[in-house]
Amino acid sequence: MKRIGWKISTLAAALLVILAIAQPTRLKAQAAPPAGTASIHGHILNPAGLPITKGEVRLTTDRSSDAKDRKYPYKFPIDQDGNYKGTGIVAGTYVVFVFQDDKSLDFNESVPIAKDEDKLLDFDMSRAEYISKMSPEDRKALEEYKKKNAEVVAGNAKIQNLNALLTQARADNKAGNYDSAITAMKQATETKPDEGILWVTLGDAQLGSGETAAKAAKAAGTSPTDPAILQKYTDAAASYKKAADLNAASKKPNPETAGVAYNQLGQAEARLGDAKASSDAYEQAAKAQPEKAGMYFFNEAATLYNSGKLTEAGAAADKAIAADPKKADAYYIKGQALIPQATVDPKTQKIVAPPGCVEAYQEYLELAPDGPHAADVKGILEGIGAPIKSTFKAGKK
Incomplete structure (x- = not known):
C-alpha cells in the first residue's frame, strides 16, 4: 500500500488560534448514537502549549487518495476550551487530523477504535517531535x-x-x-x-x-x-514632587494625578513653613484641574490659615471665592484674615473693620446661616457694631 506523506502545517497557522476570540459552542439536540458504534474525545494544545479553541478533528480511512480529494466521514468541532468529542463512529483504524481553516495542523496516522469504545486521543503540538519538524523560521x-x-x-x-x-x-x-x-x-x-x-x-x-x-x-x-x-514633611514633599514630575513627563499626563500631587505638596510645604512654595503648589493643582480650582484654592486658604499665615490665607480665600462664589468657608477665612487689621476710631472709639471684612462675614452668614462658624461670626459683627442682615433663614432641621 502506498504510504501517504502527512504534512505538518506552519507555525503561523498553529498559533493563529491564540489570538482568536473564543465563541460559545452552539448546542444542538443530538440523536443517540447507533448501537455498536464508538466515540472519541480529547484535548488539543498548540506548539506554545496553549489550547486550540477553533477548528475540528476529522477522521478518515482513506489513505490512497490525494489530500485534496480525501473524504472525511467524521468531523467533530473543537470547543473554546480546546476539547472535542464525537460519537457514532464505526469500529476501525483511522487517521485522525486536527484541522483549522481547512489546513491540517497535526495528525495521528493509525488510531484503532473498537466497537462501543470511548477513545481518548489528545494532540500536543508542543512535543519535541512536532517542534523538530518545524522550519527554523517557525x-x-x-x-x-x-x-x-x-x-x-x-x-x-x-x-x-x-x-x-x-x-x-x-x-x-x-x-x-x-x-x-x-x-x-x-x-x-x-x-x-x-x-x-x-x-x-x-x-x-x-x-x-x-x-x-x-x-x-x-x-x-x-x-x-x-x-x-x-x-517626615520633607520626605512627603519630595514624594509629591516626584509624582508630579513623573506625571508631567508621561506620554499622557493625568490631570487628576497632577491635581492630587500638587494639592498634597501644598500641605507638606505649609507644614515646612514655606508659604510661597505651598501657594505655588496649590496654583499648580488648580491649573492642572481647572474644574476643581475652587477646592484647591480653598485648601490653600485653609492650610495657610491653620498655619497662622493670615495674610496669605486671605489672598488664597479670594482666589477660592473667584473660582467658587458659593464656598461659604472661604468667606469665613477671608473675614478672619482681615479682622486682625481692625482699628479703633480715635474720635468715636468704635472698631473699624478693614475693607472687605464685614462683607465677607455677611456673605458667610448668607450662604451658611446655620454653619459651624455662624455664631462666632454674628458675635464678631455685633462686637464691631456691624449690621447683621435680617433676611437670614434657619436651615431645615
Whole structure:
C-alpha cells in the first residue's frame, strides 16, 4: 500500500488560534448514537502549549487518495476550551487530523477504535517531535512568542503585586497605620519607580506620619518642629514632587494625578513653613484641574490659615471665592484674615473693620446661616457694631 506523506502545517497557522476570540459552542439536540458504534474525545494544545479553541478533528480511512480529494466521514468541532468529542463512529483504524481553516495542523496516522469504545486521543503540538519538524523560521517565531508571553505573564504578576501593595497602603493610610504604608509604598516605588500614583500614596503616608508625630509632640509638650518631624514633611514633599514630575513627563499626563500631587505638596510645604512654595503648589493643582480650582484654592486658604499665615490665607480665600462664589468657608477665612487689621476710631472709639471684612462675614452668614462658624461670626459683627442682615433663614432641621 502506498504510504501517504502527512504534512505538518506552519507555525503561523498553529498559533493563529491564540489570538482568536473564543465563541460559545452552539448546542444542538443530538440523536443517540447507533448501537455498536464508538466515540472519541480529547484535548488539543498548540506548539506554545496553549489550547486550540477553533477548528475540528476529522477522521478518515482513506489513505490512497490525494489530500485534496480525501473524504472525511467524521468531523467533530473543537470547543473554546480546546476539547472535542464525537460519537457514532464505526469500529476501525483511522487517521485522525486536527484541522483549522481547512489546513491540517497535526495528525495521528493509525488510531484503532473498537466497537462501543470511548477513545481518548489528545494532540500536543508542543512535543519535541512536532517542534523538530518545524522550519527554523517557525521555531524562531515560537521561541519569540514564548519569550514575549513569559514577559507578559511576569508583567501581569508584577502589576497585580503593585495593585495589592497600593490597596493595602491606602487602607493603612486611612487607618492611620502610616509606617506600614510607608514600607509597602517604598517597596512599590522601588519595583516601579516611574508610576506617579505610587509616589502620591507614599507621600500621603509620610505626611500622615509627620502629622501624627507633630500631634504627639504637642501633647507631650515638646516641639512639633523637631528635625525628625520636619524630615517626615520633607520626605512627603519630595514624594509629591516626584509624582508630579513623573506625571508631567508621561506620554499622557493625568490631570487628576497632577491635581492630587500638587494639592498634597501644598500641605507638606505649609507644614515646612514655606508659604510661597505651598501657594505655588496649590496654583499648580488648580491649573492642572481647572474644574476643581475652587477646592484647591480653598485648601490653600485653609492650610495657610491653620498655619497662622493670615495674610496669605486671605489672598488664597479670594482666589477660592473667584473660582467658587458659593464656598461659604472661604468667606469665613477671608473675614478672619482681615479682622486682625481692625482699628479703633480715635474720635468715636468704635472698631473699624478693614475693607472687605464685614462683607465677607455677611456673605458667610448668607450662604451658611446655620454653619459651624455662624455664631462666632454674628458675635464678631455685633462686637464691631456691624449690621447683621435680617433676611437670614434657619436651615431645615
